[in-house]
Amino acid sequence: QITLKESGPTLVKPTQTLTLTCTFSGFSLSTSGVGVGWIRQPPGKALEWLAFIYWNDDKRYSPSLKSRLTITKDTSKNQVVLTMTNMDPVDTATYYCAHRHLIVVVGAFDIWGQGTMVTVSS
Amino acid sequence: DIVMTQTPLSLSVTPGQPASISCKSSQSLLHSDGKTYLYWYLQKPGQPPQLLIYEVSNRFSGVPDRFSGSGSGTDFTLKISRVEAEDVGVYYCMQSIQSFTFGPGTKVDIK
Numbered sequence: 001q002i003t004l005k006e007s008g009p010t011l012v013k014p015t016q017t018l019t020l021t022c023t024f025s026g027f028s029l030s031t032s033g034v035g036v037g038w039i040r041q042p043p044g045k046a047l048e049w050l051a052f053i054y055w056n057d058d059k060r061y062s063p064s065l066k067s068r069l070t071i072t073k074d075t076s077k078n079q080v081v082l083t084m085t086n087m088d089p090v091d092t093a094t095y096y097c098a099h100r101h102l103i104v105v106v107g108a109f110d111i112w113g114q115g116t117m118v119t120v121s122s
Numbered sequence: 123d124i125v126m127t128q129t130p131l132s133l134s135v136t137p138g139q140p141a142s143i144s145c146k147s148s149q150s151l152l153h154s155d156g157k158t159y160l161y162w163y164l165q166k167p168g169q170p171p172q173l174l175i176y177e178v179s180n181r182f183s184g185v186p187d188r189f190s191g192s193g194s195g196t197d198f199t200l201k202i203s204r205v206e207a208e209d210v211g212v213y214y215c216m217q218s219i220q221s222f223t224f225g226p227g228t229k230v231d232i233k
Contacts, residue, residue: 039224046224106180
């Protein structure tokens, strides 16, 4: 059974750097075709994809946020870490991580974590 | 960037009646590998999104057969044959042929 759980601060100040951790079980990020993505959702708004990392350490970023994002993985710990610099109140959102496999379900984000709410405020 | 649009943005449905949501992409989602990278998600209140449909028309494990997807290229449709109370929430389409983009969502509630 695949599970993912997001963790990190609930409150950050403007201009600070946000670091979120996705801890997962039920799969390995060293398995070919596997990846983990980050998606966020401001309160009452739509989903927005942020970043994605593949089993081979290939990384993809949202073009609009690329300069502020870094995604890394620690295969031994079953974790994926997302950092976002220069946080602003508009970055207030629930942040989700999700599992994806290139072949299984043809690359959908099939299993999601419960999400973690991050508020940006001074 | 590929832009996803959905219509309608909200829908109020009588239980037992059908419902239909349209999703359009600004570029074709048909890949050279022959697959079309279009998915549908339902986000129930207070929950993360859950996968309903992958590759246009394939139901994910455990998804009731009252949900069906169709379409090709840039035009896609999600249909619910008989809406039930548990189907309320926001429905999103998503593409992954070029990075990932979600539609704006369609909020479905019960009359």
